[in-house]
Amino acid sequence: MIRFKFNPAGLILLASTIVIVILGTSVFAMQDQLLMMLVGAVLILGDMALRLRKRGLDKWLTRPDAGGHLFSVPVWIVGAVLFVINLIVRITGARP
Secondary structure (H helix, E strand, C coil), X not given: CCCXXXXXXXXHHHHHHHHHHHHHHHCCCXXXXXXXXXXXXXXXXXXXXXXXXXXXXXXXXXXCCCCCEEXXXXXXXXXXXXXXXXXXXXXXXXXX
C-alpha cells in the first residue's frame, strides 16, 4: 500500500491555489503560464511564511512539521518547480 504524507498546512495551501486557478481562468481570463507562475509564487510564499516561524529548528526548510508537505515533498519545492517550468515556457514560447 502506498502511503502519501501530507499535513493540514499543505492541504490549505493547495486549496488556496485551486481558488486562484478558478478565479484566474473564469474571472480574469489569465494566460496559463502566468496563472501557474502565480500559483507557484503563492505556494512558495505561503510555505515560507509558515517555515520562517520555525527557522530555529534543524532542517526547517524540509521538516514536515515546519510547514506544508504534500506527497512527502515540501510545498515550497512544488511551487518552485511550477514557477520555473512555466517561466521557461513563457520565455521560450515552447509548449509541452
